[in-house]
Amino acid sequence: MRCSIxxxxxxxxxxxxxxxxxxRIKRSPLKVSVYYESHCPDSKYFINSQLHPYFCKVRxxxxxxLVPFGKASSTGEGDFTCQHGPKECRGNTIHxxxxxxxxxxxxxxxxxxxxxxxxxxxxxxxxxxxxxxxxDAQDINKCYASEEGYMLMLNAENETKTMTPxxxxxxxxVFDDKYNDExxxxxxxxxxxxxxxxLIKHGYIEVCxxxxxxxxxxx
Numbered sequence: 001m002r003c004s005i006x007x008x009x010x011x012x013x014x015x016x017x018x019x020x021x022x023x024r025i026k027r028s029p030l031k032v033s034v035y036y037e038s039h040c041p042d043s044k045y046f047i048n049s050q051l052h053p054y055f056c057k058v059r060x061x062x063x064x065x066l067v068p069f070g071k072a073s074s075t076g077e078g079d080f081t082c083q084h085g086p087k088e089c090r091g092n093t094i095h096x097x098x099x100x101x102x103x104x105x106x107x108x109x110x111x112x113x114x115x116x117x118x119x120x121x122x123x124x125x126x127x128x129x130x131x132x133x134x135x136d137a138q139d140i141n142k143c144y145a146s147e148e149g150y151m152l153m154l155n156a157e158n159e160t161k162t163m164t165p166x167x168x169x170x171x172x173x174v175f176d177d178k179y180n181d182e183x184x185x186x187x188x189x190x191x192x193x194x195x196x197x198x199l200i201k202h203g204y205i206e207v208c209x210x211x212x213x214x215x216x217x218x219x
Contacts, residue, residue: 027203029063035160036171037070038091039084043171044116050191052113057215061204064105068095069156070170094126096152097143101135
C-alpha cells in the first residue's frame with residue numbers, strides 16, 4: 001500500500017514539474033524587434049502612435065530590440081548612404097549611440113518617441129531628447145563623430161540585413177527573430193491586437209481581452 005501511495009505521489013510530482021517547466025517555456029518574454037529610420041515618416045507614425053502608447057502596458061512581457069538603420073548602406077569607405085539623405089545617417093548614428101547607453105527599455109522607447117516628434121527640429125535628436133533621457137549630449141555627439149558611432153552603424157546594418165528581407169518596408173517589425181509578411185502587415189496596422197495575439201500564444205492569456213490590452217497604464 002505504501003509503495004502504491006509513493007508511486008502516485010512521485011508521478012504527480014513529476015507531472016507537476018513537467019507542467020511547470022512547460023509553462024515557464026511557454027510564458028517566456030515575447031521578443032519584438034523594430035528596424036526603423038530616424039527620419040522615416042512611417043517609422044514616426046509607428047513609434048509615436050503604435051509602439052509608444054502600448055509598450056508600457058505590456059513591457060514586463062516583452063524583450064524589446066530597437067535597431068535604427070533601415071534602408072541605409074555602408075559605402076565601404078567609412079561612410080553610409082541613407083534613404084532620407086545625410087540627415088538620416090546622422091540621426092541613425094545618434095539613435096544608436098543613445099540606445100547603447102540606455103539600458104532600460106522604457107527609457108529607450110521614451111527617447112525614440114521624443115526624437116520622432118519633429119526629427120528636423122534643430123537640437124531635438126541630439127540634445128533635447130538626449131538630456132531628457134538623463135544622458136550627456138556632449139558624450140552622444142562624441143560617439144556620433146567617432147569610431148564608436150561608425151561601428152554601431154555597421155552592427156545595425158548587419159542585424160537589419162540579416163533579420164529582415166531587405167528591409168522591404170520601414171519600419172520592419174519582427175517577432176521572436178522570425179520575419180513574417182502577415183505579422184509585418186498586421187503589426188504596422190494594429191500593433192495592439194497583434195501584440196495580444198502573440199502574447200496569448202506565449203501563455204499570457206490574462207493580458208488582453210478581444211484584442212485589447214487590459215492594463216490601463218500609459219507611458
